[in-house]
Amino acid sequence: MVVEIEGVPLHLAHPDEIPVNWVGQEEVMRQLLAAWLVVDPQDLPMNPRLIGKPGVGKTTLAYAAAKRLSREVYIMQATVDTRPEDLIVTPVIEGEGRLRYVASPVVTAMLRGGIAIVDEGNRMSEKSWASLAPLLDTRRYVESIVAGIKIKAHPLFRLVATMNDDASTFDLPEYIHSRLQPQILIDFPEREEEYQILHENLPFGDEQILRYVTDFLQQAHMADERYTVRDGINVARFCMKLRATARDPAGGQGAMRTAIIQTLGEEALRYVPRL
DSSP states (O other), X not given: OEEEETTEEEXXXXXXXXXXXXXXXXXXXXHHHHHHOOOSTTOOOOOOEEEXXXXXXXXXXXXXXXXXXXXXXXXXXXXXXXOHHHHSEEEEEOSTTOEEEEEOHHHHHHHHTOEEEEETGGGSOHHHHHTTTTTTSXXXXXXXXXXXXEEEOOTTOEXXXXXXXXXXXXXXXXHHHTTSOOEEEOOOOOHHHHHHHHHHHOTTSOHHHHHHHHHHHHHHHHTTOOOOHHHHHHHHHHHHHHHHHSSSTTOHHHHHHHHHHHHHOGGGGGGOSOO
């Protein structure tokens, strides 16, 4: 799709379609939807940031919340190499002496009235975040230096940033933190919720394997280990594949042990109750 802004044609990104479903932890879902709510004609939506360990479901929560509002979702994957123009408009050479201007997922969401997810936002530098500063306050616009245009956000546009709680990230300056509010913390799920998440992602999974992996994850959580349900999904999936190729598929303990070691390392065996 192409739209024209101040005489400049912009090629828009495609929305992301992900087969996910948010299970449990309805309180954080309520908080995210509340942050996006507009309660008065003079009110503005907030730009929340979701904080948690890698793999706890921050992106899944953001996507599921957007889908509850029946909105298009555009995911911008942030990295240490993300440049300001990557967040707004990128020029692409097209033919002899011609440029095509391509809108980022964020700008596409702005124009379409969709929801933008800036994923792993604290891997991105201050310089890149600074280019979004006018969008995150009452001005609600961005400026593209390369295209020479100002782009205003649709009233229905919403933004959320996910941020990992680990050491491999940037410390964002206060003027960005104050624009990315509220901060919504996502913790490890409770036992039954964790099982339901495993079952949602592996509906074909063996009940015994899923329960075993749930017990393993809960033991790790109690020790403040960083293993997440994403790790559990990988362990369970690999275990099922190993059992499917074994001469004796019923001998599941050996397959589980191998799956845990190959996925998380031997140190993870300390949280396995009966191997």
